[in-house]
Amino acid sequence: MAQVLEFKLPDLGEGLTEAEIVRWLVEVGDVVAIDQPVVEVETAKAMVEVPCPYGGVVTARFGEEGTELPVGAPLITVAVGEKPAAGTGDTGTGGSGNVLVGYGTSEAPARRRRVRQERPVSGASATAGQAGAAGAANGRAEATAAPVNAQAAGAAAAANGQAGGLATQDGPVPVISPLVRRLARQNGLDLRELTGSGPDGLILRADVEYALRAAGRGATAAPAAEPHPPVPQTPSPAPASASPATAAPAEIRTPLKGIRGAVADKLARSRREIPDATCWVDADATELMRARTAMNAAGGPKISLLALLARICTAALARFPELNSTVDAEAREVVRFGHVHLGFAAQTDRGLVVPVVRDAHARDAESLTAEFARLTEAGRTGTLTPGELTGGTFTLNNYGVFGVDGSTPIINHPEAAMLGVGRIVPKPWVHEGELAVRQVVQLSLTFDHRVCDGGVAGGFLRYVADCVEQPAVLLRTL
Structure with missing residues (x-):
């Protein structure tokens, strides 16, 4: 006799309360192994695959692709037998007991059964053809016509290589x-x-x-996900020369959810709670660029400019630790950190993310370069974990990559400051008493005025500018 177990959307950590279904990895009737990923979801932090702690036959799926589900909502139901099939060891009523993303059993799961052939989809046809699909609006699950007992028997047969050709196909x-x-x-x-x-x-x-x-x-x-339909309204009469094929839509609505929604909430909260101020200075970065060229010409891993700026940041924070802090509003206390977890703003196809380099103060330029590269690639591919996107104490924002000179960025709540770096471009500059063309950059510091006054903020920014202009200044803190 088979038993039907319900698997709910697990707690994904870091205070996340909901996730959007991006893609189902299994269909109703598929055989799944313990800890096999069954659905791909997008949270406000990252894109993750959710493993199921049960092995057996999928009997129902809850929610279509594009649907947002709260933590604890049903995801799928799985029919499992009272005893695992002989020689499989991957089905049963107990499951792995692991329901958090990224955790699994110590044993390797059985080879995954291939899901349906991927095809380009669009609009309402994205979910057409799924077995027994039901509308997400009414919350009904997909279900198979076959009895649960027959499905459980099929699971045992598939586990023993008797369920037809699909069991012998290559993996994903x-x-x-x-x-x-x-x-x-x-x-x-x-x-x-x-x-x-x-x-x-x-x-x-x-x-x-x-x-x-x-x-x-x-x-x-x-x-x-499909955007919300536009609000019904009386369309304005089009000019006589305009054709229906070229008429622009009245409006387009895009849901503020996922990463975009999380960014919106965080920026709005920062503006509400933090009394920020910004100061800026122009600096001659010619010597810094020469130093980087010399480092890279000496052999070994290439050093990125962002890594050198990060190293300057950590040295400046050691001199002005007030800016490496946060405000506990309820306790009315400024909490100063003894470590520097350096966030850096990165623009991706999925929106703005701020990966965090842990213990940046203890890393050299080579280590910083490697970690920036790893986190940037993970951000671009959507594989950053929640832990890699939280816990920052100070943020470095290189908006010069967008071709702009200056900015007054919003502080990454709940941090207390952010250093902004504009583009480095040739400009007229007075050097050693003479007018010359030098590589000039604008630096800006946006800070929480509750943690310090302008003297501290100005001292921090001036020290950063001095290190940019004369990299040898850093030797005092290495």
């Missing part, structure tokens, strides 16, 4: 991230036809983009 195509898989699906590209350039044939985003360019079509990324 190795792809670096769910975003790359989605990009291929939205552009009708079969990943099985690609040869990955990553380790062990791993398919990277660059491989998909190259294949699309070779096929003569650009990558088209559709939104994860």
